[in-house]
Amino acid sequence: MTNQPAVHARPRDPSIEPDTKDWTWVLDRPCVECGFDSRSVRREEVKNRLTANASAWDRVLGGADVGVRPAANIWSPLEYACHVRDVHRVFGERVRLMLAVDDPLFENWDQDEAAVLGDYGDQAPATVSGELSTAAASVGAAYAGVVGDQWERPGRRSDRAVFTIATLARYHLHDVEHHLYDVSG
Numbered sequence: 001m002t003n004q005p006a007v008h009a010r011p012r013d014p015s016i017e018p019d020t021k022d023w024t025w026v027l028d029r030p031c032v033e034c035g036f037d038s039r040s041v042r043r044e045e046v047k048n049r050l051t052a053n054a055s056a057w058d059r060v061l062g063g064a065d066v067g068v069r070p071a072a073n074i075w076s077p078l079e080y081a082c083h084v085r086d087v088h089r090v091f092g093e094r095v096r097l098m099l100a101v102d103d104p105l106f107e108n109w110d111q112d113e114a115a116v117l118g119d120y121g122d123q124a125p126a127t128v129s130g131e132l133s134t135a136a137a138s139v140g141a142a143y144a145g146v147v148g149d150q151w152e153r154p155g156r157r158s159d160r161a162v163f164t165i166a167t168l169a170r171y172h173l174h175d176v177e178h179h180l181y182d183v184s185g
Contacts, residue, residue: 085132
């Protein structure tokens with residue numbers, strides 16, 4: 001019998017500590033780090049704010065040293081941009097699911113696993129910029145298509161957090177705006 005290396009169910013970047021915090025509190029109070037106050041977000045502005053955020057990422061991705069981590073345990077701007085692109089894709093799927101299914105249970109999404117499997121640090125910045133803009137436009141259009149009582153349609157994460165489309169939009173917007181703050185500060 002040979003000694004086989006341990007097989008991990010989920011790959012990890014050992015230099016990055018997994019984010020296991022429950023960020024749903026941003027729906028009830030301002031974020032002390034970035035200043036975002038989700039309670040002040042109007043439904044009508046979600047699409048435009050997502051578009052503006054995507055444009056800002058386009059500028060970030062055009063910068064020098066975009067693939068360099070500021071510290072070994074902090075994602076590079078490129079890695080953050082890949083994450084934001086994928087956040088848009090995941091939330092787009094969730095909005096469409098909430099519109100099609102009554103009270104769906106969302107499939108779990110492990111952002112740290114996605115970063116490793118997606119090889120975020122080795123992606124081409126120009127490609128990521130285009131994909132991020134496309135994903136932001138797609139999810140922005142999904143939110144823009146929500147009308148009336150549809151904003152109150154529920155959906156649940158596997159950790160039992162319950163969202164309506166309205167709270168999902170505000171939670172989503174905080175995520176992408178917070179990460180822009182992360183790379184700008």
